[in-house]
Amino acid sequence: MNELSTDNHKNSSSLSIKDLLKKVFFIDLIQGLFITFNYTFTKTITERYPDDEKWIPYKRFRGLHTLNRNKEGKELCVGCELCQKSCPTQCITVIPMEDKTGKGIADRIAYRWEINLLRCMFCGLCEDACPTEALKLGREYELASFSMQRQIRSKEELIKPQPIPVEFEGGVIVRATLEKGDKEIKVKPDLSVQKRWW
Amino acid sequence: MGQEEIRGLLPVLELYLSNPLVIMMLEILLIFIKVVVVTLVVFSLPLPLTYMERKVAGHIQVRLGPMRVGPHGILQPLADMIKLFFKEDIIPSKADPWLFRIAPVISMVPVFAVFATIPFGDKITIPFINYEVSMYISDMNVGILYVLAIAGLSVYGIILGGWASNSKYALLGGLRSSAQMISYELALSFACIGVVMIVNSLSLVDIVKAQSGWHWNIFYQPVGFVIFFIAGLAEINRIPFDLPEDEGTLGAGYHSEYSSMRFAFFMLTEYVAMVSMSILAVLLFFGGWNGPSFLPGIIWFVIKVVLCIYFFMWTRFTFPRYRYDQLMSIGWKVLLPLSLLNILITGLIII
Numbered sequence: 266m267n268e269l270s271t272d273n274h275k276n277s278s279s280l281s282i283k284d285l286l287k288k289v290f291f292i293d294l295i296q297g298l299f300i301t302f303n304y305t306f307t308k309t310i311t312e313r314y315p316d317d318e319k320w321i322p323y324k325r326f327r328g329l330h331t332l333n334r335n336k337e338g339k340e341l342c343v344g345c346e347l348c349q350k351s352c353p354t355q356c357i358t359v360i361p362m363e364d365k366t367g368k369g370i371a372d373r374i375a376y377r378w379e380i381n382l383l384r385c386m387f388c389g390l391c392e393d394a395c396p397t398e399a400l401k402l403g404r405e406y407e408l409a410s411f412s413m414q415r416q417i418r419s420k421e422e423l424i425k426p427q428p429i430p431v432e433f434e435g436g437v438i439v440r441a442t443l444e445k446g447d448k449e450i451k452v453k454p455d456l457s458v459q460k461r462w463w
Numbered sequence: 464m465g466q467e468e469i470r471g472l473l474p475v476l477e478l479y480l481s482n483p484l485v486i487m488m489l490e491i492l493l494i495f496i497k498v499v500v501v502t503l504v505v506f507s508l509p510l511p512l513t514y515m516e517r518k519v520a521g522h523i524q525v526r527l528g529p530m531r532v533g534p535h536g537i538l539q540p541l542a543d544m545i546k547l548f549f550k551e552d553i554i555p556s557k558a559d560p561w562l563f564r565i566a567p568v569i570s571m572v573p574v575f576a577v578f579a580t581i582p583f584g585d586k587i588t589i590p591f592i593n594y595e596v597s598m599y600i601s602d603m604n605v606g607i608l609y610v611l612a613i614a615g616l617s618v619y620g621i622i623l624g625g626w627a628s629n630s631k632y633a634l635l636g637g638l639r640s641s642a643q644m645i646s647y648e649l650a651l652s653f654a655c656i657g658v659v660m661i662v663n664s665l666s667l668v669d670i671v672k673a674q675s676g677w678h679w680n681i682f683y684q685p686v687g688f689v690i691f692f693i694a695g696l697a698e699i700n701r702i703p704f705d706l707p708e709d710e711g712t713l714g715a716g717y718h719s720e721y722s723s724m725r726f727a728f729f730m731l732t733e734y735v736a737m738v739s740m741s742i743l744a745v746l747l748f749f750g751g752w753n754g755p756s757f758l759p760g761i762i763w764f765v766i767k768v769v770l771c772i773y774f775f776m777w778t779r780f781t782f783p784r785y786r787y788d789q790l791m792s793i794g795w796k797v798l799l800p801l802s803l804l805n806i807l808i809t810g811l812i813i814i
């Protein structure tokens with residue numbers, strides 16, 4: 266039975282009776298079997314994404330950009346182009362315009378605000394540069410799409426309220442449903458049913 | 464047809480059934496039906512077994528296993544089968560085309576042939592016509608010898624497949640499996656001899672009948688059973704002895720070059736071999752279809768076989784793989800002397 270042992274050389278020369286008995290009755294192997302048997306009936310840790318469950322990231326997560334409004338519902342972005350200048354990959358395009366209707370917080374808003382996600386590396390520098398805290402990297406991370414065009418997101422879309430509210434703490438797995446559109450595939454979370462396996 | 468009419472027909476039927484020619488025809492027909500049924504069942508067995516294996520693996524590794532096709536992934540094997548069907552069947556340009564094509568079949572036929580002698584239950588009587596049907600295709604008087612001999616043949620397919628692929632990994636896998644087969648076939652047969660000595664018969668039906676009333680052979684032959692089980696693991700190439708298809712060192716071993724249906728045939732062979740080894744273990748050591756009488760024998764038989772298969776899967780996801788030299792030394796230096804000793808001691812006790 267010596268060959269069975271994986272012990273180092275010191276031990277294998279003097280095989281004690283106890284070790285021998287252990288090998289003859291397969292004690293180690295049986296212990297191993299019991300360990301795996303116990304695991305068979307423990308709760309699984311599989312996250313059933315995208316069918317049933319989805320991970321909601323923490324607030325600090327850097328996902329798809331969002332443009333925000335203040336409490337009165339006015340656009341915070343003043344079209345200062347600082348985000349465009351600070352972006353290392355130059356993927357933001359801002360064209361400002363004058364606006365006296367009071368849509369924004371000042372008399373200047375962004376006429377066009379576009380982000381090219383194909384170039385963005387989600388570094389968050391644009392977020393830091395923004396003086397009015399209009400720009401935030403949100404928690405949306407399902408960015409795959411069927412066409413390249415979809416990867417350029419503009420202000421009209423980014424300024425809409427986010428599916429996951431800003432106050433939501435995150436860091437949980439929630440119940441979700443898979444939705445297949447013709448442009449992209451989204452997993453819609455249902456924040457009321459949460460689950461933690463840890 | 465109403466109940467009355469069937470009753471009316473019965474005397475005519477009985478008259479027919481007393482004619483020797485009719486009986487012979489019926490018998491032939493019955494054997495034919497049995498062969499077809501057994502083949503179909505065995506052919507479709509890998510479907511539930513792959514599912515079971517993946518679920519067992521998943522839960523042992525605290526995963527869920529297949530979940531997406533059908534409720535709880537129950538249709539996954541079907542999806543896999545369809546996928547295998549429609550995949551391209553690649554034959555390497557330098558492979559021996561004939562041997563390459565025929566090797567999966569050579570390995571598949573023997574494992575099916577084994578089922579010819581395997582008894583699944585005792586005789587049952589069909590109601591109304593009082594006709595006795597045996598739950599086996601044939602009760603050979605050398606049953607166990609036949610099973611061991613035929614099951615050993617399937618290694619030819621593996622060797623040929625490995626050799627014909629013209630790939631070093633496949634060849635190594637084939638060679639390993641032949642060496643493994645030779646060393647463990649001996650221990651396996653010797654372990655069976657202990658049982659044969661107790662029962663005094665080579666017929667599988669007799670072996671099971673001798674174990675009725677809780678006289679299961681595992682109580683009389685524990686060492687024999689352990690040897691049988693370990694050698695059986697090696698025979699059907701499962702972890703910890705799955706060196707012919709050792710993913711770590713050989714790619715996929717003897718079926719590295721196979722794809723599509725030919726690969727499926729090898730997979731089928733492997734699963735059917737596992738089933739037949741479990742069945743053999745149940746027949747030889749766990750009393751076959753014997754069990755408490757509140758369930759019919761065939762159900763007991765199935766339960767035992769499923770438990771045995773579960774154990775094979777359980778070990779697969781628990782143990783690491785042995786090294787090749789360890790495999791050889793376990794086979795020749797431990798199992799073979801032990802099985803000889805087992806025979807000797809059994810003989811002494813019987814005398």
Ligand code: SF4
Nearest residue numbers: 352385386388389391
């Ligand atoms: S996250 Fe970084 S790369 Fe992306 S737009 Fe902002 S500054 Fe540019």
Ligand code: SF4
Nearest residue numbers: 342343345346348395
């Ligand atoms: S998002 Fe912020 S930094 Fe960018 S243009 Fe608007 S206000 Fe300026």
